Amino acid sequence: MEILDWIVLSTTLFFIVVYGVIKTKGSATVKDYLLDNNETPWFTVGVSVMATQASAITFLSTPGQAYHDGMGFVQFYFGLPIAMIVIAYTFIPIYHRLKVYTAYEYLEQRFNVQTRTLAAVLFLIQRGLGTGITIYAPSIILSALLGWNLTFLNIFIGVLVIIYTVTGGTKAVNVTQKQQMFVIMSGMFITFFVILAYLPEDVDFSNVLHIAGANGKMDILDFSYNPETRYTVWSGITGGFFLMLSYFGTDQSQVGRYLSGKSIKESQMGLIMNGLLKVPMQFFILLTGVLVFVFFQFNDAPLHFNPTNVEKVLQSDQKKEYEALEAELNQINIDKKVVNQIYIEQLKHNAYDNPTLRKKMIALSLEEKELRNDAKEIISKADNSAETNDKDYVFLYFIMNYLPKGLLGLLLAVIISAAMSSSASGLNSLAATSSIDLYKRNVTVKSEKQYVVATQYFTLFWGIVAIGFACVSSLFENLIQLVNIIGSIFYGTVLGIFLIGFYFHYIKGKAAFYSGLISQAIVILIFLKYILFESNESEKLGYLWLNLIGVLLTIVLSFLFQKIINSKA
Incomplete structure (x- = not known):
């Protein structure tokens, strides 16, 4: 890296951290700390929702996914716009009417404390792991680029996030994510056009698409019904829909973003904005990876990218x-x-x-x-x-070896900013769930300030846990798939519980709790047998289907348990 790259990188990160601390210091109440006092406008809600999902994994791993496998991964997001509409007009009004701090508070009001605790614990497990991965992703980049110790980098990036998240809570997350999203999209657009400029003079964008298409990289839609194929139109609309419905509707890292909205309408507009922009954004990032593939048709590609x-x-x-x-x-x-x-x-x-x-x-x-x-x-x-899989290093290799001075620093700032935005949302949601759903539920505290302090300590605790998991992480197939696989294991069950609560008033607390418990155990067994212990070429089930399986199992089992309970009454 040149001096200019260091200046761009350090200035960008320093500004984001300091700005977040200065603008958000001194929350006196839990409502202010966790919900930004319900003063967040719709545009900030929308940007924050997008930035929370668009982690460093998105910008590190997605281009590599497209380089190797083409544009088909975009089908993963086909269920997202539908999920945004359902959440906007079903989930949000309920959450706002009940004036909850976390999504899981609703479950106690609808069912019982056991069901609320089960959902909260499942969330804490998967989000704790996911937040560790979002810290680990950029650490890989800097470790490979600078030769620095990976553990040190995990700690360094984690501490940056902890500083302003502990200080300012949800407001700090919302405020910094606007700057981070600006840096992210600016960097990606500049890189896209730089790659185009690096291609031979007679290769225009139309030629790029033809070359990519000739190599099978533009095969976007797969209408096959094979459950072993990971990404198809049907798995995206069904499994992807339930994954997105659960992630945006029941995952506190996202629910916390729109619970801070000024009103129901403002929160709804923020989610609809995400629904309209997310698929085009992912398409663009994948297309950048395809552009890198075409670039290496005219330039020497390495045998291995790591x-x-x-x-x-x-x-x-x-x-x-x-x-x-x-x-x-x-x-x-x-x-x-x-x-x-x-x-x-x-x-x-x-x-x-x-x-x-x-x-x-x-x-x-x-x-x-x-x-x-x-x-x-x-x-x-x-x-x-x-770890011989090098998909996550494709984009890294390109930016390290081909970007001009200054732009390398900007791209590293893009990836680290994305990691910080997603990790900050994760820590904030983990702290909120620990504080409201576990601590406040079981410990009597005299003042609001004490709850705020307790939440800050939980933020620090989960920051340390996430850093610890990042330090022991290793690449799966690639990072973007790993984080979605972890979510798919847990999201179906949690979403099933929420759907029972919203739509099936016949089912009560005990039935919901036991169906959730058993459903989660079955989903884990299915994952172990048909996905984890199978190679990528021979796995018997695409992981997106775990979301649908978890939802259906939870709902069907809850009906059976309720019938048994009623028959004994």
Whole structure:
């Protein structure tokens, strides 16, 4: 990194932290600390909701996902706009009418304290893990880039977030997320156009789409009914819908964002804004990853994108074996440039469909993929503890090696800002749930100030827990999938409980509690048997379906339990 990159990075982060502390100091009541005194306008609600979901994982992992697998991941978000409408006109009016601080307070009023506690604990488990991952993601970047200790970086980023989140609560989260979102989107748009500018002069955006399409990267819609396929239109609209309904409707990290709205209408407008902008935003980020793929059709791509793994293998007995694969890839890189240049020339004459060239391009991509898989096996021989999946390093590799001075610092600021915004929401929601649903429910405190102090201590506690989990994290398949898999394990059950509360008045507390408990145990068993212990190529179930399974199990079991309870009465 150059001096200019350091200046851009440090200035951006310093401004966000200091601004958050100065603007939000001194909350005297729990309502002010957790709900920003219900003074948040709709636009801030919308930005905060988007920034909470758009973690560093989004900007680190999504482009790599598109580089390897194309645009199909966008189907994951197809259920989001529908979920926003349902939440805006069903969940929000109920939460505001009951004047709750957390979503789980509603469950005690509707069912009993056991059901409220169960939902709160499930949330604390999955959000505690998820917040750790959002801290871990940018630490990977800086560790690979600067050679700094990964544990130190986890602590450093976590402490930055803790400073202003403890001080200002929800208001600090809302205020800083506007600045963070501005930095994030500015950086991504600049990068997008920089990549376009780096392509050969005769390669315009239309050519980019043709090259990507010829390589299968623009296959956006999959209408197949195969449950083993992770991302299809149907899994996105069904499983994705229930995941988003649960995440935005029952996850306190999101519920806390719109509970702080000035009114029901302001909160609804903020959510609808998110529903309108989120899918286009994800499409754009994926398209940036596809652009990186096209860039490497005209520039030399590395055999492996994780520089740490490459360094290890080149210092091992497998060095010659690895270098032989690199030589083969160099020839493939040369062939790709030639084929793609011929393809561009034909595009100039409107010859859009050349089966021979397309077959050659696909064949080269398959050869390259086989070489990369062979390289992963060699890396495993050199270090059997190494994580060989390098999807999360694709975008990192590009920005490290090709961005101009200053822009590298901005992109790092983008990724760290995203991590901070998402982590701050996570810590704030964890503290709110611990304070309101567990502490306040069981401990009598004399003053509002004492509750505020207790919530600040919970923020600090969960910050330490998240940092601790970040320090022991390792890559799964890639980070964006890992965080969604963790959510999918728990969200279905929690959402099922809420849907019972909203729509099935026949079902009472005991039935809801036991159905939630058993449903969660079954979902975990299904995950272990059909997903975790299967390879990515042979897993028997796409993880998005866990959300639908959890919802249906909870609702069906609750009806059965209620019938049994009624029959004994």
